[in-house]
Structure formats: structure tokens, C-alpha cells
Amino acid sequence: MNEKWTTANIPDQRGRVAVVTGANTGLGYETAKALAERGASVVLAVRDVEKGEQAAARMTGDVTVQALDLTSIESVRTAAAALRSRLDRIDLLINNAGVMYTPKRTTRDGFETQFGTNHLGHFALTGLLLDLMLPVPGSRVVTVSSTGHRIRAAIHFDDLQWERSYGRVAAYGQSKLANLMFTYELQRRLAAHGTTVAVAAHPGMSSTELARNSPAALRLPLTWLAPLITQTPAMGALPTLRAAVDPAVRGGQYYGPGGRNEIKGHPRLVTSSPKSHEEAVQQRLWTVSEDLTGVRFPVARPRQDPFPSGSALAM
Template identity: 80%
Template sequence: MSEKWDERNIPDQHGRVAIVTGANTGLGFETARMLAERGARVVLAVRDVEKGKQAAARIHGDVGVQALDLASLDSIRAAAADLRALHPRIDLLINNAGVMYPPKRTTADGFELQFGTNHLGHFALTGLLLDRLLDVPGSRVVTVSSVGHRIRAAIHFDDLQWERSYSRVGAYGQSKLANLMFTYELQRRLARHGATVAVAAHPGVSNTELLRNSPAAFRLPITWLAPLITQNATMGALPTLRAATGPDVRGGQYYGPSGFQEVRGHPTLVRSSRDSHDRAVQQRLWTVSEELTGVTFPV
């Protein structure tokens, strides 16, 4: 397969059910759009249902909308119950939604917003839906990380919620590192079951609403240099789509743009940081995540 992988390479998706979080704008919308146009039944799992309906109306295909606030465990449990009732089988769970560099805030359950939304929210949702994927041939859990998993990134077990001091960049890096560690630990557990695999992806630097909370020192250069160092949401969604649909994909892989420093380009297999492969930290993070969310996995 050519390295210039694009939406034309997405296999036929008829008969498949895909749940995409954060799918009303940006990367999530483009991911959902392309899956629906290839025949999948796609559910936009979004915080704002009205915006979700507006997004669904712009997509040609079989599209539904599900209320989901990843910053609330009650909302996650309610959404999972709805999705389980409607879909006895799920082929793709795409953990795409995220927040980046907000001022210090907490979720409804008291977690730091980025760690709580980007990691714990998706951890809980995956655990609550996973049995709907386990016996489905070709099913995948795709979690979207970031090049930010390398920037000031560590799992701060002594202060996971950044209560002593807050760094919006450090907290984002922790959440995106957690996304990868979750993927790798989940894949080890899934490997004993056969059908489902866990894969990660990142969009490079995409010009989306996610950048709106970036510090000015970061945001202004992005604005000036956008044509050179960013790519649009359609290109940014391609690594996720390749991870979700590529016939050559294997569990535990990580996809991102092929260009310089993985900032932009067509999707290809990439490597994550050395820290992301620390099994002891992965396993400790898993245990802590179960304790914080109250969600355990059927694997």
C-alpha cells in the first residue's frame, strides 16, 4: 500500500458500527464523515447534542447522535447504557474527543480537566463498552494521542490532578502520554481474546478548535506559520482512519503523519516516546484509573 494513504484507501464499511467521540467538529467530524461515506453506521458521541445534530445533517450516510460528556462519569455511564441498548455489536470505538491547554479546571468528579477528559473519560467509556466489541471480527479501539505526549510529559502519580501547582502544557502532556500507555496495556490484555485490537494515532499539528486555549506564545506562531506547519482537519483525521480501517494494522501500533517531525503528511506507522513503553507505569496507571473511575474491564 502506498505511503500516501488517504480516504480513497478506506475499505468498505457497510455493516459496521462506529462510535466516534467529539465528532461534531474538527478531527472527529472528519473521521465520522469519512466512515459514514464508506458505509458505516456512525454515532457522534458529543457533549452538545444540538451541535451534534447539526454536524450529522452535514454528513451523507447513516449517522446518529449520542449525548456524552467525558468530564462526567455519570454522563459516561448513561451514554454507555444507551449505546449498549442500541448496538449489540460495535466494530469501532474511536476515542477522539479532547481538551488542550485550558486554564485550571476540574471535571464533575474532581479530576483535572485534561487528565479527566482525555484519559479517564475514555478509559471509563472503553471499559463500559468493550464487551460489545470483543467477539466482533476486526473490531478496534482507536485512541487519539498527540505529539504533545513528548512535551513535559510524565505520569505524576504523586499529584495526578495537579493540585499543588498547575501547568497546562504539562497536564496535557500527561493526558496524552496516558492515552498511549492505556492503548499498550489494553492491547496486551486484548491479545488473549483474539478479535479486538487497540491502536493509537495522532493528527500531527492540525488547525482545529483544539488550539483555542493554547498559550499566546504558542498560538501566535501557529497562526502566522499555519500554511507551513499545520494541516487541515481532513488530513489530520487520516492517521485515526488508517488505524481504524487499514487492513495492515496490528494491535499496539501507533500512526501519525509521515512528514518532518510528524507535524503533517499522510499517515504512516510512527514511534512513541521511550517513556510510553514503560510497562510498570502502564500497569500502575491502569490500576489507578480503575480506582478513580470505578470501571473494570472484561479482559
């Protein structure tokens, strides 16, 4: 694999349709911009339509905007219905939008904000759009996780919404661990179809607005160290782009920066925590997510393990 993979490696995307969540700023903006420049028809799925339109105006190519508020399952359903009415296929669904280290609050549906936005909103959106992807050879669902999936991270089934106690770092870790578990379980279900695959990526330490809610103890040191330990949003978007378009990518893989500790650098294949590969937890999280969102996927879990020894998900 080319360890210096850049946007110059993106194959021609003409004729392909990409939906990118949170694409009006930061990593999502850079991801959408690069795909549009290579010829894809790109939909910016954003909460603030006005900001989305401003972002689209700064891009070249076929770029449109769709309202999407991941903190509301009703909004997710409305957005999915609108996309289904205007699109006959989706080649790339990039679950990029997210929040990090927010103060304790809930979504419109009563979910803890980070878990509800980062995981449940994207889980629902994917389930509602997946049948537009299944007939499309080479289609991919790319979900953006984080190195935060290793930090104080677990799926707290006894208190998923952090109603008893709340730790913003641990809650973020739970949501990003959920992103990976969702990807691996989705790939397990997609494997039998042979067309769509599920892949994950993380941006390392990128200079975006995402860290604005960081605890005060972290915010000042990060400000001082930022020039040394962070990379631009354009560089941070490369793992997502590689996961989305590199012909060598296989379902169930995970891409991140290739530098030391995956903080920065050109994208390469990386590994996630052993906890993210706990199959029983993946299955339970899937069932709970279906119950919480009311969304059922058009792909069932296979009776036999589709990942024999040596496959992307065999650990």
C-alpha cells in the first residue's frame, strides 16, 4: 500500500453519488470537497442548511445540500425520505458528523448527546438509506471513529444514556467505540450481499471545531501544543477518503494516520482496540440500537461466520 496516499490517489468519481454528514465544516467539508473535485455528485447532509449552502458555494462540481439533524430521529427519517425521493442510488455514505466532550445534555429523543448524535443518528440514517446502496457494486458505508474509542471506553448497557453519572470523556469514548462496533457488525451482515461494504476511519489529531468542548484542563495544553501535534482538516480527512475510494480497501477495515501513535500523517490501515471486536457486545449494541431508533436494516445476521481466518475481521 502506498504510505503517502493523498487526494491525488482518488480515482475518477464521475457517475458516483456520495452523501457526507456534517460536511459544512472541518473534516466533512474537506471530504466532500475532494470527492466533488474528482467528479462525484455530493450531498452535504447538514444541520444548518444556510451554512451548508455557503460550503457548497465554495466547492466545485455537483454539490447539493440536505437538512439533517442527527439529534432527532424524526429529522433523520425526514432527511432519508427526501434523499430517497431525489436519488436512485448512493455509492458512498460517509457518517462523518459528530460532537465531542459536550456538557451533559440530551437529544430531542432523550439520548445522551454524544451517543445519540455520533452513533444512534448515524445508525438510523444508514439503515434508512441502505437499500439504495445494496444494488450498487463498490458502494461503501464509511463511519468516522476516533482514537478516543480506546480512552475510558465501554458500552454501558446498564446506563447507556449516562443518567446516573456523567463523564464527558468516557461518554465520547463510548460513542466512538459504538461507531466501530456498528461498522464491524454491519460488515458481517453485508458480507453475504457482495456489493456494499462497511469501513471505518479516524482523523488522528486534526485542528477542527470538534474540540471546542474539551475540559478546561485539556483545552489550554492543547492550545499550546496544537501546532506540534495536530494536522490540518485536509490531512485529517485523508483516512476517510482512502476508506471511501481506495480500490484495495476491504470491508471491516479501519484507516487512520500513519504517523507515530496515529496522531498525524498519511493514511494507512490501522487496528482498533480488542474491545471493539467483542462480537457479543456488537450484537447486543445492534439490537439495542434498533430498539432505541425504531430502524430495522434490510440485511440480516448470517448464521455462519462470514469472516474465516485471515479475513479483515478475523482477530
